[in-house]
Amino acid sequence: MRVLKSRSVKPRPISKLLMKVGSSRCYVSSCRAVLLPRFGGPEVLELRSDVPVPDLKPNEVLVRARAVSINPLDTRMRSGYGRSIFEPLLPLILGRDVSGEVAAIAASVKSLKVGQEVFGALHPTAVRGTYADYAILSEDELSPKPASVTHVEASAIPFAALTAWRALKSTARIAEGQRLLVIGGGGAVGFAAIQLAVAVGCHVSTTCGNRSINRVMAAGAEQAIDYTAEDIEAVIKGKFDAVLDTIGVAETERIGINLLNRGGHYMTLQGEAAALSDRYGLPIGLPVATALLLKKRIQYLYSYGIEYSWTYMRADSEGLHEIRRLTEAGKLNIPVEKTFSISQVREAHEAKDKKTILVFLACLLYTRMLHIMWEFCRCKHSVSCRNL
Template sequence: MPTWKLFRAVRSTARANPSSSPARRCLRSISTTCRAVVLTRFGGPEVLELRHGVGVPDLRPREVLVRARAVSVNPLDLRMRSGYGRSIFEPLLPLIIGRDVSGEVVAVGASVQSLAVGQEVFGALHPTAVRGTYAEYAVLSEDELVKKPASLTHADIELAIKGHFDAVLDTIGKPETERIGINLLKRGGYYMTLQGEAGSLADRYGLAFGLPTATAILLKKQIQYRYSHGIEYSWTFMRADSEGLEEISRLLEAGKLTIPVEKTFPLANAREAHEAKEKKLVPGKVVLEVD
């Protein structure tokens, strides 16, 4: 994504919402504040701070307010807490991190048509979203959410995989996971990682030099793997869309996708959850449950 578009997306997300939202006026019973885990500076798990009285934004026309029940502790969250994307996000501190959520719709914007108050949903934010999901209330756009299958609880771990595959999505981005992922693919397959080096190189060298360097590294790897393994290689941002989420929902309901839970923590114990992931005390996915 070009630098100017990335900054435009961040600035757009960061803008305050109008206080005269129809959804807010119609749902006065919803608290205007909530508990949230806030990142005030970059560093270890100790920088995560549980705050009370954090403002709940009013909704834009296509936005949905979700009462969170569970959010994942993802590798991206740990990297952002440690300073990944510092060149973009540091001016916007303090931040609420977190990118996915499962919960209940408590308010909808004036233009929302596919979701209604009271429905249970799950979804994920765009990577440039400033207000994340480590909070009692999360704000997502309509196309970032789908209805949750009734057969599942709100809490979600990665599926164990074996064999040879047409595509691999690497959410961790370590050299070891890249090696494993590349070797799982058939010739003609696709490897994608959500942990590309654009953000870290921009942090290290600045946007002017970091992004071109990242582009050169990506091009080199694309050529390398195309000739050595016959596969396509790419970095990508995680982006939720309703079509993809609906497909996940169908697979879950059909029993073709199993998501065993490894470990859950209350929202107030976000530091302990990050420590557990960082020290590899919990090998699987970690979830924050919101009471």
């Protein structure tokens, strides 16, 4: 893994820092953030130094970001995916994952404390993402960071693992001894799904590219099929209780459906709600998507006796705590191939677009804690104060 450290930055003016009276809850009114002012290529991303940090709402936590990951969703949103939803809300801050320290908490937050290291992920539709020095997440979107991994390593995990968790645990309800097929096990969600299923005691097969075979086998897959060189249906023996399709094209859907036992679950990450809303607008697109999903569910239930689902990441505090436990036990990880500084966000997106990064993400490293502590000491006796 190659790491590029961020450049030092000058401490922000004292007027930018605010502190709750009688506590160490110090946070900023503005910070650096990467904005998406319009849709397009990596060149549209803008690093700005004075982006407002909103007041915390009940149950919210201000996280001083140490590392964030670049998800496929980020590059798709930048290019216009979900335009019907997000265009009226521009400029956006992209980013779902974060690892860092708690900088401030709302009064109702009980499970976390200021200064604690945490990691977590925002919902896919969040408008203020994590590409910023300070991110805001709800209490149930965060968990203490696994002590066994760095911030860079931790930032790669939550969104992908929670997406896989929702599919396997909430939808398919996988159990020990069942058979799972992961289509696209080389990507972050697929790789997380393999490890989560193995931890439960499932027998896992997966498809992936040649470069990922050794990695998915080391993660516990019992069979890895190179989809570029082998006939998947001819190579795989037997059928499965669940199929997680991270690719979601017509051919992988056909294969997944054909390889399921009756009573099994087919889950795809490529639901069509956003695409149809972009095509027809929200008032028409969402009802069309709902009708299409219902049609497929009925069709596959009566023709094949299986459950069909579009699956998305959702906040799940129980799931995130289990993900943390598995990470600390060495049973779950998402490899990080390269890191970038926040000032290199365009280069990071270019690398992701060109697929020069084998693993799904790159990480952005933020300013060192030393500068925050320096600022805090400077402003300790002369700050504006307000309650959270």
